[in-house]
Amino acid sequence: LLQLAGVADFFLRGFFFTTRNAVRPGNRAGGACSAARASLAEQCERHFGWLERRGLLEVSYEGFQELQKLRGAVLVSNHPGLFDALLIYRRFPRAACVMRSGLRNNLCFRGYARECGFLPNDSGRGFLDAAESALLSGDNLLIFPEGTRTQPGQVLNPFLRGFAHAAVRVRAPVQTLLIRQEGDYLRKGTSLLAPARLPVRIHLSLGEEFFARPAEKASEFCGRVRAWFLDHLGEQDRATVLSARR
Helix, strand or coil: CHHHHHHHHHHHHHHHHHHHHHHCCCCCCHHHHHHHHHHHHHHHHHHHHHHHHCCCEEEEEECHHHHHHCCCCEEEECCCCCCHHHHHHHHCCCCEEEECHHHHCCCCCHHHHHHCCCEECCCCHHHHHHHHHHHHCCCCEEECCCCCCCCCCCCCCCCCCHHHHHHHHHCCCEEEEEEEECCCCCCCCCCCCCCCCCCEEEEEEEEEEECCCCCCCHHHHHHHHHHHHHHHCCHHHHHHHHHHHC
């Protein structure tokens, strides 16, 4: 019952953001966008704090204080679970998240996307232009280059190259974030209504910072960053994948 209450709370908070945005239509920018992101971080703290106090969730952060100095950087993370982006926003809201259009148009995520200035990842050249403009203005981008949650039975999906193209174009630093999650709840293909093994344990840690080398192609840069993730997803992560596969 507590698990179902947590799911309901999550979607109701998203619906609140969307309905509030309906009264104030249009894309957010500047100070209003920053205020909306701070408000989102507050909602995340309330939601995840509620889950933690009731023993449904255990979340730990490592090195996130170092993120506060970032400006005009691309944050790249693996994507094992449904709440990854919001768990990051809970501690670091100063970034524009890159989302699939399907999620941007979802009733429970549309408000976040519009008020916080999130970018669509499937608009081709339009995405690169928007990403370049955001980075040059000093905004940070949060990108999950797997494109969706990690597929069942996999440690990491192939990476889409959009983040690398954006970083190479403006010579922006790429800061990696590593997320480790126990169990298969919240992973791709798992129902939110299925009974979970509680508490769900998630650890988020700051990784290495990358810079594109002179004359390095986006495909090469993308491959170098993905190789880092593969090297740092240890035996515990592989054991979790094998357990979920069984």
